Amino acid sequence: MGDIILTEPDRASAMRNAIFAQCAGTLAQLLFKNGFMMAYLYEQGLASNWILVLLTIPDLLLFMFTMPSAYISDRIGRKKIGLAGLSVTIIGFATIAASSAVPATAVMPVFVIGALCFGAGNAAFTSSWFALLSPIIPENLRGRFFGRLRTSWQAVAIAFSFIVTAALSACPGLATFRMLLFFIAFMAAVRMFFYARIPQVEGATVDESGFSGALGAVMRVPGYMPFCAYVFLITLFTGACPWLFGLLQKDTLGFTGDRLVLMGNLLAIGTLTGFTFAGRLVDRLGTKPVFLVNHFAYATILFMFPLRAYFPVSADVTIGGLSFLFGICIAGTSIAVSTEMLGLIPARNKALSTAFISTLLAAGASLSGILSSRILALGVLAPEWTFAGHTAGVYDTMLVGCGIMILLLVVTLGLIPSVIRPAQWVPNGSQT
Numbered sequence: 001m002g003d004i005i006l007t008e009p010d011r012a013s014a015m016r017n018a019i020f021a022q023c024a025g026t027l028a029q030l031l032f033k034n035g036f037m038m039a040y041l042y043e044q045g046l047a048s049n050w051i052l053v054l055l056t057i058p059d060l061l062l063f064m065f066t067m068p069s070a071y072i073s074d075r076i077g078r079k080k081i082g083l084a085g086l087s088v089t090i091i092g093f094a095t096i097a098a099s100s101a102v103p104a105t106a107v108m109p110v111f112v113i114g115a116l117c118f119g120a121g122n123a124a125f126t127s128s129w130f131a132l133l134s135p136i137i138p139e140n141l142r143g144r145f146f147g148r149l150r151t152s153w154q155a156v157a158i159a160f161s162f163i164v165t166a167a168l169s170a171c172p173g174l175a176t177f178r179m180l181l182f183f184i185a186f187m188a189a190v191r192m193f194f195y196a197r198i199p200q201v202e203g204a205t206v207d208e209s210g211f212s213g214a215l216g217a218v219m220r221v222p223g224y225m226p227f228c229a230y231v232f233l234i235t236l237f238t239g240a241c242p243w244l245f246g247l248l249q250k251d252t253l254g255f256t257g258d259r260l261v262l263m264g265n266l267l268a269i270g271t272l273t274g275f276t277f278a279g280r281l282v283d284r285l286g287t288k289p290v291f292l293v294n295h296f297a298y299a300t301i302l303f304m305f306p307l308r309a310y311f312p313v314s315a316d317v318t319i320g321g322l323s324f325l326f327g328i329c330i331a332g333t334s335i336a337v338s339t340e341m342l343g344l345i346p347a348r349n350k351a352l353s354t355a356f357i358s359t360l361l362a363a364g365a366s367l368s369g370i371l372s373s374r375i376l377a378l379g380v381l382a383p384e385w386t387f388a389g390h391t392a393g394v395y396d397t398m399l400v401g402c403g404i405m406i407l408l409l410v411v412t413l414g415l416i417p418s419v420i421r422p423a424q425w426v427p428n429g430s431q432t
Contacts, residue, residue, distance in 0.1 A: 006136065006201060014136050015145055017197040019152050025086070025191030026153040027160055027184050028093055028118065032058055035264035036164060038246045039257035040177045044100070044107045048247055049377040054111060055243055056369035061119025062126065062362030069127035070355030071211050078128035078351060079200045085124025086195060090188045092118030097181030100174045126358055130342070131351035135201040146279075146338070150331075154272040161265040169258040202350075217346070218353045224344050228360050230412050231337055234291075235364025237405040238298060238333075240372045242267060244402075245323060248305065248395035253315050266320040270327020271334075278332040287336040288413060294336075295410050297329050302403030306387060306396035337361075372398060 006014065031037050032055055041051045073081035095114030102110050137145050167176050219225055242264075249255040249263055282290050301322050308318045337357075345353040375381060381394045 006199065010199065011136060011138075014198050017194045018133060018136075019149050021191050021194035021198070022149060022153040023156045024187045024194060025089075026157055027187055028089060029058070029122070030157045030161070030268070031181075031184065033242055033264065033267075035246045035249075035260035036161075036180075038243065038250070039168070039260045040100075040181075041111070042250060043174055043177060043257065045104065046108065048251060049373045050108070052240070052243055052247070052369050052373035052376065054108070054115060056366045056373075057112065057115035058119035058122060059239075059362040059366035059369070061116060062123045063359050063366055065120050065123035066127045066355045066359045066362065067215070067352065068211075069124040070131070070351040071214060073124075073128040074131070074214075074349055074351045077200060078132045078202075079196070079198070082125050082128050082132065082195060083192060085121040085127075086188065086192045088121030089118050089125065090121075090185055090192075092116070092121055093181060093185040093188055097178050097185060100178040100181070123362075127355045128351045130354040131202075132198065132200060134342070134350055136199070150275045151272065154268060154275060158265055158268050158272060161261060161268060165258045165261045165265065168261060172257060214349050214352055215356070218349055218356060221344060221346050221353070224353070227340060227344060228357055231357055232360040232364045233409055233412055234333065234406070235361050236368050237402045237409065238330075239365030239368035241302065241326065241399065241402055242323075243369060244372060244395050244398055245305075245319070245326075248393070248399075249319060252393050252395060253319070255316075259316070263316075263320055263323050267323040267327040267330075270324035271331045272327075273324075274328035274331025275335070278328075278335045281332070282336050282339050287340045290332050290336045291413055292410065294329050294332050295406055295413075297325070299403040299407045301326050301329065302399045302406070305399045306392040307390075309390040 037055060038051055041054060046054070069081055069085070092114045095117060096111055097114075099107050099110035099114060164180060167180065245263065245267070246260055249260055255263070278290065304322055305319075308315060308322075311318045341354060341357050375398065376394065381397045383394055384391055385397070386392070
């Protein structure tokens with residue numbers, strides 16, 4: 001299939017369908033990040049260290065399947081792979097919902113099967129998402145479009161999360177979790193409808209060099225691999241932090257399921273807030289200053305968790321406020337990463353070049369969760385320690401450790417080529 005020419009009405013329609021598709025489909029990914037899935041697994045009686053492992057499964061599958069899917073999508077069609085992936089995500093989420101109705105001994109195996117399906121399908125969809133949109137969105141409109149896209153799906157996600165909080169508060173129990181999970185599976189089907197209406201502007205390409213040759217060509221792009229290394233490292237020490245927030249809230253502070261989701265909502269609201277101004281900062285200052293500020297902001301927030309007893313407000317307000325600020329940092333990092341990425345990728349093998357960075361993001365987050373799980377399982381950290389008369393726990397230790405590593409990673413900012421200069425073009429955010 002050759003390239004097609006879009007009229008302005010067609011282009012506008014394609015951008016609307018992309019936004020609608022993400023608004024319908026982002027809820028599934030959100031549940032793994034906002035405390036809902038953690039509360040669901042706690043409700044089924046699973047141990048904290050196992051919960052951390054289970055929550056990393058989608059990121060692990062992204063790591064394993066995004067690049068092969070991207071290579072195939074560049075050659076047989078991006079939408080074909082995307083639609084196939086979305087079909088599998090529906091099956092996966094329906095299976096996760098069904099795990100609430102099986103005997104206790106079967107809960108973990110059924111959940112794992114569902115999470116594997118969801119992760120593999122999401123990897124296939126994610127592998128070609130940026131490449132599909134790249135020729136549709138004019139360069140001078142990227143920032144405005146992606147800003148509107150991220151603000152839209154994040155607003156929908158926050159509204160739904162508050163509905164989830166109210167539902168769990170009014171009717172706690174597995175039946176409510178099951179109903180909500182099946183609703184998410186239905187919304188994933190709605191996402192397919194809108195995704196199918198996005199045109200594939202660029203046709204499939206033929207590359208005789210094979211997968212290794214195509215990947216080698218991508219890796220030789222100037223500045224590409226150093227930037228990939230930086231993206232992996234920063235994700236490695238921030239990826240598990242939202243999950244550690246949730247475990248601290250549940251195990252140390254005794255938060256209930258609805259309060260866990262509420263704290264996740266505040267994290268999401270912080271992310272939405274960050275999207276409203278982080279793009280303009282990247283546009284004015286470039287990516288490196290934003291990354292630099294975020295390093296110190298991340299570390300400061302993480303260092304505040306063990307000091308929560310010093311704040312003259314309740315634990316709910318303190319943890320919620322810190323989660324909100326952490327969400328702003330996530331937004332800033334996300335927009336800066338996406339901006340730099342779209343400035344670096346080559347014209348050929350677009351899906352593969354963006355998928356490689358997505359793979360490293362997923363690998364960093366997954367490895368972050370797995371390492372945190374193993375630390376908890378091995379019991380190498382003191383369960384309690386005191387600082388100035390106040391008690392902190394193992395999760396506080398791990399958060400402080402992440403903060404220290406993020407500070408040390410300031411030296412890795414030299415890996416960022418900064419191909420996007422201040423005020424060159426309006427930066428964008430991403431939802432994958």
